Amino acid sequence: MRSPLPALLPVAIAAAFACGTASAADWMQFGYDAAHTGVNPAETLISPSNVASLVTKYSVAMAATVDSAPVYLSNVSTPAGTKNLLFAVSGDGRLMAIDAATGTEVWHATMSGNGHTTTASPAIDPGRQYVYAYGNDGKAHKFQVGDGTEITSGGWPQTITTKPNVEKGAGGFTIANSGGVNWLYVASDGYIGDGGDYQGHLTTINLASGAQVVFNTLCSNMATHFGNGTCASRRSAIWGRGGATYDAATDRVYIATGNGQYNASTGGLNWGDSTLALALAGTGAGAGMPRDSYTPANFQQLEDSDTDLGSISLVIMKAPAGSTVPHLGMQTGKDSKLRLINLDNMSGAGGPAHVGGELQLLDVPRGQNGMSQQPATWVDGNGTSWLFVGNYSGISALTLGLNGSNVPQLTAAWQNTISATSPIVANGILYVISACSGGNCVVAYDPVHGNVLWTSAHVAPPHWQSPIIVNGVIYVMDNAGKLSAFGLDQLPDEIFGNGFDS
Numbered sequence: 001m002r003s004p005l006p007a008l009l010p011v012a013i014a015a016a017f018a019c020g021t022a023s024a025a026d027w028m029q030f031g032y033d034a035a036h037t038g039v040n041p042a043e044t045l046i047s048p049s050n051v052a053s054l055v056t057k058y059s060v061a062m063a064a065t066v067d068s069a070p071v072y073l074s075n076v077s078t079p080a081g082t083k084n085l086l087f088a089v090s091g092d093g094r095l096m097a098i099d100a101a102t103g104t105e106v107w108h109a110t111m112s113g114n115g116h117t118t119t120a121s122p123a124i125d126p127g128r129q130y131v132y133a134y135g136n137d138g139k140a141h142k143f144q145v146g147d148g149t150e151i152t153s154g155g156w157p158q159t160i161t162t163k164p165n166v167e168k169g170a171g172g173f174t175i176a177n178s179g180g181v182n183w184l185y186v187a188s189d190g191y192i193g194d195g196g197d198y199q200g201h202l203t204t205i206n207l208a209s210g211a212q213v214v215f216n217t218l219c220s221n222m223a224t225h226f227g228n229g230t231c232a233s234r235r236s237a238i239w240g241r242g243g244a245t246y247d248a249a250t251d252r253v254y255i256a257t258g259n260g261q262y263n264a265s266t267g268g269l270n271w272g273d274s275t276l277a278l279a280l281a282g283t284g285a286g287a288g289m290p291r292d293s294y295t296p297a298n299f300q301q302l303e304d305s306d307t308d309l310g311s312i313s314l315v316i317m318k319a320p321a322g323s324t325v326p327h328l329g330m331q332t333g334k335d336s337k338l339r340l341i342n343l344d345n346m347s348g349a350g351g352p353a354h355v356g357g358e359l360q361l362l363d364v365p366r367g368q369n370g371m372s373q374q375p376a377t378w379v380d381g382n383g384t385s386w387l388f389v390g391n392y393s394g395i396s397a398l399t400l401g402l403n404g405s406n407v408p409q410l411t412a413a414w415q416n417t418i419s420a421t422s423p424i425v426a427n428g429i430l431y432v433i434s435a436c437s438g439g440n441c442v443v444a445y446d447p448v449h450g451n452v453l454w455t456s457a458h459v460a461p462p463h464w465q466s467p468i469i470v471n472g473v474i475y476v477m478d479n480a481g482k483l484s485a486f487g488l489d490q491l492p493d494e495i496f497g498n499g500f501d502s
Contacts, residue, residue: 024074024075024084024471025040025042025043025074025470025471026072026073026074026124026128026470027040027071027072027468027469027470028071028072028073028123028124028125028126028175029071029121029123029124029172029173029174029175030068030069030071030121030123030171030172030173030174030241030242030243030374031172031241031242031374031376031422031424032424032468034174034175034176034177034245034246034248035245035246035247035248035316036172036174036241036242036245036313036315036374037316037376037377037378038374038375038376038377038378038388038422038423038424038425039376039377039378039424039425039426040424040425040426040468040469040470041426043426043427043469043470043471043472044427045427045471045472045488046426046427046429046469046472046474046488047427047428047429048427048428048429048446048453050488051429051444051453051454052453052454053488053489054444054454054456054474054486054487054488054489055486055487055488055489056456056457056484056485056486057473057485057486057487058102058103058483058484058485059103059457059459059482059483059484059485060102060103060104060482060483060484061481061482062088062090062096062098062103062105062477062481062482062483063090063094063096063105063108064090064091064092064094064096064481065090065091065477065479065480065481066088066089066090066091066096066465066477066481067090067091067117067119067463067464067465067479068088068089068119068120068121068172068241068464068465068477069088069121069172069241069422069464069465069466069467069468069477070086070087070088070098070121070468070475070477070483071086071087071088071121071122071123071124071131071468072084072085072086072087072100072468072470072475073085073087073124073128073131073145074470074471076128076145076146077146078097078106078107078146078147079146079147080099080106083099083100083101083106084099084100084101084470084471085097085098085099085100085106085145086098086099086100086475086483087122087124087131087133087145088121088122088477089111089118089120089121089122089133089134091117091118091119092112092117092136093110093111093112093113093115093118093134093135093136093137094108094109094110094111095108095109095110095111095122095131095133095141095143095148096108097131097145097148098483100470100473100475100485103483103485107147107148108148109133109141109143109148109150111133111134111135111136111137111139111141112135112136112137113135113136113137113138113139113164114136114137114164114165115135115136115137115138115164115165115167115168116136116165116168116191117136117168117191118134118135118136118168118169118170119168119169119170119464120133120134120168120169120170120171120172120173120186120243121172121173122134122172122173123172123173123174123175123184124145124175125175125182125207126175126177126182127182128145129144129145130142130143130144130145130151131143131145132173132175132184133173134160134168134169134173134186135157136164136168137157137164138159138160138161138162138163138164138167139157139158139159139160140156140157140158140160140169140173140184140186140203140205141156141157142156142157154210155210155211155212156210158186158203158205158210158212159203159212159225160186160188160203160225161188161201161225162225162226162227163196163197163198163226163227163228165196166190166191166195166196166197166198167188167189167190167196167198167199168188168189168190168191169186169187169188169243170187170188170189170237170238170239170243171187171189171238171239171240171241171242171243171244171313172241172242172243173185173186173243174242174243174244174245174246174253175207176246176248176253176280178248178251178280179280181206181207181208182207182208183204183205183206183207183246183253183280183281183282184204184205184207185202185203185204185205185243185244185246185253185282186202186203186205186243186244187200187201187202187203187238187239187240187243187244187255188200188201188202188203188237188238189237189238189239189258190235190237194235194237194259194306196234197228197229197234198234198235198237199216199217199218199219199226199231199233199234199235199236199260200216200217200218200236200237200238200239200255200257200260201214201215201216201217201225201226201238202214202215202217202238202244202253202255202278202282203225203282204253204278204281204282204283206281213281213282213283214282215255215276215278215282215283215284215290216231217236217238217255217257217260217270217271217272217274217276218231218233218234218236218260218261218269218270218271218272219231219232219233219269219270219288220269220270220271220284220288220289220290221269221287221288222288233260233261233270234260235259235260235261235272236257236258236259236260236261236270236271236272237257237258237259237260237308237310238255238256238257238258238310239258239308239310239311240256240310240311240312240313240314240374241312241313241372241373241374241422241464241466242312242313242374243313244313245313245314245315245316246280247316247327247329247343249316249326249327250277250327250343250344251279251280252277252278252279252280252291252343253277253278253279253280253282254275254276254277254278254313254314254329254343255275255276255278255310255313255314256274256275256276256309256310256312256313256314256331256333257271257272257273257274257275257276257308257309257310258272258273258308258309258310258311258333258334259272259273259303259306259308260272260273260303261303262274262295262299262300262303264293264295264352264353265295265353265354265355269288271290271293271295272299272303273295273296273299273302273303273308273309273310273333274293274294274295274299274309274310275293275294275295275309275310275314275329275331275341275346276290276292276293276352277290277291277292277293277343277346277352278290278291279291285352289352289353290352291352292343292345292346292347292351292352293346293347293352293353293354294331294339294341294346294347294357294358295347295354295355295356296309296339296355296356296358297355297356299355302333302335306334307333307334307335308333308334309331309333309334309335310333311332311333311334311370311371311372312331312332312333312371312372312373312374312375313374314329314330314331314341315329315330315331315332315374315375315377315387316328316329316343316377317329317330317340317377317385317387317400317408318377318379318385318400319385319400319408320383320384320385320400320401320402320408321383322402322406323402323406323407323408324405324406324407325342325344325359325407325408326344327342327343327344328340328341328342328343328359328400328408329341329343329346330375330377330387330410332364332371332375332389333371334370334371334372335371336363336364336367336368336370336371336391337361337362337363337364337367338360338361338362338363338364338387338389338398338410339358339360339361340358340359340360340408340409340410341358341359342357342359345357359407359408359409360407360408360409360410362410364389364391364396365396365398365412365415366389366391366393366394366395366396366415366416366417367391367393367396368391368392368393370391370392371389371391372391372464373389373390373391373420373421373422373423373466374422374466375387375388375389375390375422375423376388376422376423376424376425376430378425378430378447380428380447380448381428384399384400384401385399385400386398386399386400386413386447386448387399387400387410388423388425388430388447390419390420390421390422390423390432391419391420392419392420393417393419394415394416394417394418394419394420395415395416395418395420395423395430395432395434395445395450396412396415397412397413397414397415397447397450398410398411398412398413399411399413413448414449414450415450416450418434418435418436418443419434419435420432420433420434421433421434421462421464421465421466421467422466423466424466424467424468424469425447426469428447429444429445429446429447429453430444430445430446430447431443431444431445431467431469431474432445432466432467433459433462433465433466433467433476433478436455436458438458439458439459439461440458440459440460440461440462440478441455441456441457441458441459442455442456442459442467442474442476442484442486443455443456456474456484456486457484457486459476459478459480459482459484460478460479460480460482461478461479462478462479463479465477465478465479472487472488473485473486473487474486474487
């Protein structure tokens with residue numbers, strides 16, 4: 001038993017977490033939002049002043065190992081009562097709905113097939129009724145959040161690939177809302193080893209009608225799911241942790257490719273090692289052209305050295321006041337270079353199928369050992385945009401400012417040499433899974449100075465896993481098949497234990 005809390009504190013907590021309260025937040029897709037910023041702006045319970053008091057709420061074995069990040073939905077009506085649920089997909093295609101208060105499975109669905117594995121995070125629709133997940137049968141599936149009933153009408157499950165033995169879903173599902181319509185984006189790539197007849201492509205599904213559009217990054221004039229031998233080119237992949245990135249300011253969706261031939265600048269239809277802009281509905285400009293594109297001038301070197309540009313998803317950054325470039329993206333890859341891109345003119349040449357043209361090209365300060373963790377971008381209380389880049393060599397923190405011509409430029413602020421997964425930010429705290437004394441831990445940092453604020457109990461070494469933080473609790477899944485939750489010590493077990501139900 002913990003010591004009783006001051007009389008007013010239980011009342012305040014109970015009010016904050018009453019059933020159906022507006023203060024209960026959700027984490028509905030990878031990186032929190034369709035731009036995959038990695039920032040939860042609704043988190044207020046854990047702050048720099050109390051983060052050091054976080055304790056382990058539980059660490060439990062799951063039914064299957066998840067090699068991705070979970071998503072979270074509060075106040076879900078289930079046959080077992082109203083619960084806050086975590087949703088995650090295991091490598092073998094088991095979608096699990098997990099009671100966030102206890103770590104126990106509430107329901108599961110098996111999406112088996114002849115695909116080998118998946119590392120795609122699921123996504124929850126803004127209406128809070130359905131969760132969408134990738135199955136090893138090469139399809140996107142739709143389930144009711146409360147009891148796992150699968151929807152099998154209206155085109156569901158939706159085909160993502162006809163070749164799940166050589167193509168898979170790797171990046172997270174993305175859901176964007178624009179004009180009152182919800183759109184689901186599912187990216188595909190090949191398996192480790194780059195074997196087989198695979199072509200990275202984006203499948204866009206209108207969640208109101210069930211209609212889908214396909215944009216292929218190789219043989220891009222053919223808007224269909226390829227069978228074996230349909231396209232002579234192969235090995236382009238969309239495998240960044242975030243999958244597709246949606247920017248509300250430009251109302252466009254962006255995908256980044258790694259591997260594969262690039263020949264678009266010489267009249268071809270292959271877009272290896274490129275960042276492509278598509279319309280909200282997943283369509284290009286016609287004749288196999290995207291709406292716009294960025295391709296590094298050294299694209300052939302990237303292809304020859306297997307140094308994928310698209311090892312992360314495009315990062316949307318807020319441009320500083322007075323910037324000559326209002327809409328800004330950052331693309332990095334396995335070559336550990338940061339590239340600032342003008343999203344209104346990605347190559348500087350006024351349209352797609354040109355090479356070069358980035359606003360800035362600089363090294364990641366801690367850029368060794370490749371780049372495969374999705375960066376986070378955060379705007380501090382002074383309006384300064386920050387970029388946090390993690391990899392196995394450490395964390396790099398950079399700020400976004402202006403050069404003498406008012407063009408945005410990144411500048412290194414601090415760095416460390418401790419390995420890090422995809423970072424997240426909430427209420428002025430930066431969180432990553434990092435190496436720590438004797439193993440691996442979730443570590444909280446001061447994002448402005450890089451000081452360690454808190455270190456969790458040990459978790460297993462991560463691969464693609466990364467934490468989420470919702471309603472005062474950090475959740476993380478690890479390579480040992482465990483789910484751990486860390487929360488404030490002063491939250492009574494009665495409140496945490498019932499999932500903040502009424």
